Amino acid sequence: MTRDGNEWSVERSRIADVLKVIETKKEQLLLNTTSLKEDIIDLRKKFWDDVTVNFDEVDDAVETYASIKQQSELLSERERSHGHYHKNKQLLERMEKSPYFGRIDFEEEGEGEEQIYIGVSSLMDEKEEYFLVYDWRAPVSSMYYDFEPGPAHYLTPSGTVKGEIELKRQFVIENSQLAGMFNTGITIGDSLLQKVLGDRASSQMKSIVATIQKEQNAIIRNESSRLLLVQGVAGSGKTSAAMQRVAYLLYRYRKQIGADQILLFSPNQMFSSYVAAVLPELGEEPMQQSTFQEYVSKRLDSEFTLQTPFEQLEASLATKASGAGPYNQETVDFKSSVYYKEMIDHYLTQLSTNGMKFRNLKFRGEVVITAEEIKEYFYQLDPSMKMANRVDLVKDWLFSELKRIEKEEQAKDWAEEEAGLLSKEEYHQAFQQLERGHNFDEETFDDFEKEEWLLRNWVVKRRIDSLRRKVADYQFIHIRKVYGGMFHDSYSIQNQKLPKSWEIICNRTLRNLQQRYLPVEDQTPYLYLKDQLEGKKVNTSIRYVFMDEAQDYSIFQFLYIKELFPHAQFTLLGDKHQAIYSHNHGQKTILDEQVHEGKATKMELSRSYRSTKPIVDFTKCLLKDGAEIEAFNRDGQLPRVWKTERNTEAKKAIIDVVRSRQKEGHKTIAILCYSLEESKLAYELVGEELDAALIYKETQSFQEGVLILPVYLAKGIEFDGVVVYNAANPGYQFEGGHLMLYTACTRAMHELDIFIHNNCPILSGIPVELYMKKETAAL
Numbered sequence: 001m002t003r004d005g006n007e008w009s010v011e012r013s014r015i016a017d018v019l020k021v022i023e024t025k026k027e028q029l030l031l032n033t034t035s036l037k038e039d040i041i042d043l044r045k046k047f048w049d050d051v052t053v054n055f056d057e058v059d060d061a062v063e064t065y066a067s068i069k070q071q072s073e074l075l076s077e078r079e080r081s082h083g084h085y086h087k088n089k090q091l092l093e094r095m096e097k098s099p100y101f102g103r104i105d106f107e108e109e110g111e112g113e114e115q116i117y118i119g120v121s122s123l124m125d126e127k128e129e130y131f132l133v134y135d136w137r138a139p140v141s142s143m144y145y146d147f148e149p150g151p152a153h154y155l156t157p158s159g160t161v162k163g164e165i166e167l168k169r170q171f172v173i174e175n176s177q178l179a180g181m182f183n184t185g186i187t188i189g190d191s192l193l194q195k196v197l198g199d200r201a202s203s204q205m206k207s208i209v210a211t212i213q214k215e216q217n218a219i220i221r222n223e224s225s226r227l228l229l230v231q232g233v234a235g236s237g238k239t240s241a242a243m244q245r246v247a248y249l250l251y252r253y254r255k256q257i258g259a260d261q262i263l264l265f266s267p268n269q270m271f272s273s274y275v276a277a278v279l280p281e282l283g284e285e286p287m288q289q290s291t292f293q294e295y296v297s298k299r300l301d302s303e304f305t306l307q308t309p310f311e312q313l314e315a316s317l318a319t320k321a322s323g324a325g326p327y328n329q330e331t332v333d334f335k336s337s338v339y340y341k342e343m344i345d346h347y348l349t350q351l352s353t354n355g356m357k358f359r360n361l362k363f364r365g366e367v368v369i370t371a372e373e374i375k376e377y378f379y380q381l382d383p384s385m386k387m388a389n390r391v392d393l394v395k396d397w398l399f400s401e402l403k404r405i406e407k408e409e410q411a412k413d414w415a416e417e418e419a420g421l422l423s424k425e426e427y428h429q430a431f432q433q434l435e436r437g438h439n440f441d442e443e444t445f446d447d448f449e450k451e452e453w454l455l456r457n458w459v460v461k462r463r464i465d466s467l468r469r470k471v472a473d474y475q476f477i478h479i480r481k482v483y484g485g486m487f488h489d490s491y492s493i494q495n496q497k498l499p500k501s502w503e504i505i506c507n508r509t510l511r512n513l514q515q516r517y518l519p520v521e522d523q524t525p526y527l528y529l530k531d532q533l534e535g536k537k538v539n540t541s542i543r544y545v546f547m548d549e550a551q552d553y554s555i556f557q558f559l560y561i562k563e564l565f566p567h568a569q570f571t572l573l574g575d576k577h578q579a580i581y582s583h584n585h586g587q588k589t590i591l592d593e594q595v596h597e598g599k600a601t602k603m604e605l606s607r608s609y610r611s612t613k614p615i616v617d618f619t620k621c622l623l624k625d626g627a628e629i630e631a632f633n634r635d636g637q638l639p640r641v642w643k644t645e646r647n648t649e650a651k652k653a654i655i656d657v658v659r660s661r662q663k664e665g666h667k668t669i670a671i672l673c674y675s676l677e678e679s680k681l682a683y684e685l686v687g688e689e690l691d692a693a694l695i696y697k698e699t700q701s702f703q704e705g706v707l708i709l710p711v712y713l714a715k716g717i718e719f720d721g722v723v724v725y726n727a728a729n730p731g732y733q734f735e736g737g738h739l740m741l742y743t744a745c746t747r748a749m750h751e752l753d754i755f756i757h758n759n760c761p762i763l764s765g766i767p768v769e770l771y772m773k774k775e776t777a778a779l
């Protein structure tokens, strides 16, 4: 299509018309907003003028309360509307720059043809009669992503609408100007995608609404599955699809759910900040985000020193790199399995008749209720009751016992003494608290005896309340000992297959518990046991849970998370080829359908969009079963493998390579290392000269420039150029190590440079025509 052709001028003039409507709507909105703003200021100023305040009689007080309530409701309604207007204004401003990106001409069976323009939000004409632009999430818009010209259909709540797409067109509208226009046959034409994917990396992920692919659209709009599994190769758009799916669900169920009812479990906080801008860009509130580790810390931090997943990984990387084999692998495998969960369930059945461990309750340094008494009470309760219910009955009994003890203590000498020795501040505090609790009338504090008695009560209560809090928090159960009970000789595990190194596992677990150290593999099982005894801490308000990088969760972790959100539908997205954590080497991941016993729907994405074709062709050869990976046809240079012998040589080579990438215009360049230790070495070698940032903690945020970081911290993120610091690190050669190298190389969008300081068997299997061998002398 030529730029001066008739079609161009028709589309240009339509854009101009739509922009006029947007302008008018903006003016209208501004007018309404101004008057609303004035209303709000006025209401705030005169808030008390319209309220009749009278507390003389009960009836007057009720009336006063009602009138305050009415006035504040009016104010908050106005404030809400103002927020709403503000959001609409932002959307209109966004649409002003680019009102739409697609068009389909659709002839519905038995009806005339309609031109459907599609954009980030819908827009009606000035009379609010017909749509100038349809929201990309509207049912009719789905055809844009799903069909080429020809027969097409879409689903509406009242049934399927069939018809024919006569034309499908894409637009590039930048700064209100038509910059490109393509009629397209296939789903979403290559030209636009080429353009989008050729752009530079950014510290914030972008939305992909204009170029969503058919297979991604199926994930985004899936409504039927309670458990959706998405296995997608590196760069296939899993995270992007997840973000658009959140936006879709917020639109589809806008009357039923809000952004605070959607939760994304992300791999780390750097990733969270990377994806945070996508939903606001689409005019939606961001969903809740958390890492599983944050949840675990909240629950167990006060009881244990917790190992972080990164510490666990580092420990395992260090032993692999030294050639000693995976650290602690059998323990990790065992404790991450469903089998271990079943073992805990079995243990719980035993606990219902014997073996529970309780703590003595101490008051002023003396035991007032012994662990033995608590145990006796517990085991005389009906054993057919759930453990958690029995524990609650014990709690109620303890509360009543504490009441009795409180009374007894009030009569003791220490209470009299302590009441007599209160400081001025304490006395004041006691007076205020007693006043609040209506424990005395005005005369009481003038009556010496009464006052003394009240103060005695107060000092006893103050002390016993801290004990009450402990009881309320179930601290009377010695969970650490209960958990450890499974690893004692006295516990007989019948008919259960245990790992070969069971004895070592037992000793190590008991030692850790004694030292109050909880490694990652014990954290979820410990919480699971704790919840079975104390009652589950479920969250019923969350309706959708997304788990990105799902291959990094153990089956046990997933089962646990699933129980935490009983009313939620789950979307798990991940890539089996990027499973770099200890618990999933060679094991089934939660992306396997079999793990979910036929209750999951699985979708696969095999096309990679992030990297250029030469990079994808190279990286897929790092995998044994990479043949299924398909590259999007975007041109680029072959990856380069640089061989350096000595550190001084490597230093110069890496600096030169990074500088030449910068000269080519690339802004984010990552030097990816095997471990944190290697990252520190790399930083020492080239950090200062390249003005690079060393990323060593997951809490650091993602920024432009040269970054030096371990591969596992770069998960889910992408860079213009990637430099692999040393692909010959022995750790990569170990079982699962090639997946780390694969993860590292697939972070590159445009350029990939790999350094090897030695021979590198892992690269020897890659056909030589897929990369350039470089000697450093060539620099």
Ligand SMILES: Nc1ncnc2c1ncn2[C@@H]1O[C@H](COP(=O)(O)OP(=O)(O)OP(=O)(O)O)[C@@H](O)[C@H]1O
Residues within 6 Å of the ligand: 193, 196, 197, 206, 208, 211, 212, 213, 216, 232, 233, 234, 235, 236, 237, 238, 239, 240, 241, 575, 609, 610, 715, 716, 717, 718, 746
């Ligand atoms: N349909 C699309 N249109 C435009 N860009 C896309 C599309 N799908 C994916 N991309 C781009 O491809 C890149 C990779 O996407 P994303 O990070 O969502 O993939 P991923 O599958 O989560 O990757 P990984 O598993 O490697 O972290 C991003 O830059 C994204 O914008």
